[in-house]
Amino acid sequence: MVIARINFKNSPNKEEMSMSKGTVKWFNADKGFGFITPADGGKDLFVHHSxxxxxxxxxxxxxxxxxxxxxxxxxxxxxxxKVQPL
Incomplete structure (x- = not known):
């Protein structure tokens, strides 16, 4: 039997996790997906309605x-x- 020890003390909490910002390039509501352009200038990211x-x-x-x-x-x-409209 294997027992794993999980240290929650050092796990990042919600405030410590880094969220990125961006702008919706386009979103097709009928198909439920689109793309977001990151504010940092990276490549566009796929986004699913879920x-x-x-x-x-x-x-x-x-x-x-x-x-x-x-x-x-x-x-x-x-x-x-975890896309959140601003």
Missing amino acids: EIQAGGGYATLNDGQEVEFEVGQGQKGPCAN
């Missing part, structure tokens, strides 16, 4: 809308996770 944190239900974004997000890794490359 990653939009906007109070439940089917959420969409507007072209040109400012957002905050975490950068994640999707099947086809970098993507935006």
Whole structure:
């Protein structure tokens, strides 16, 4: 039997985790996805409607809308996770 010790004391809390900012390049509400241009000038990131944190239900974004997000890794490359409209 293997027992693992997890040290939560050194785990980052929500305030310590770095959120990125960007602008919605385009979002297709019918298909439920689009792209965000990071404010730091990196490559555009794919965003799926399921990653939009906007109070439940089917959420969409507007072209040109400012957002905050975490950068994640999707099947086809970098993507935006936990997207919060600003």
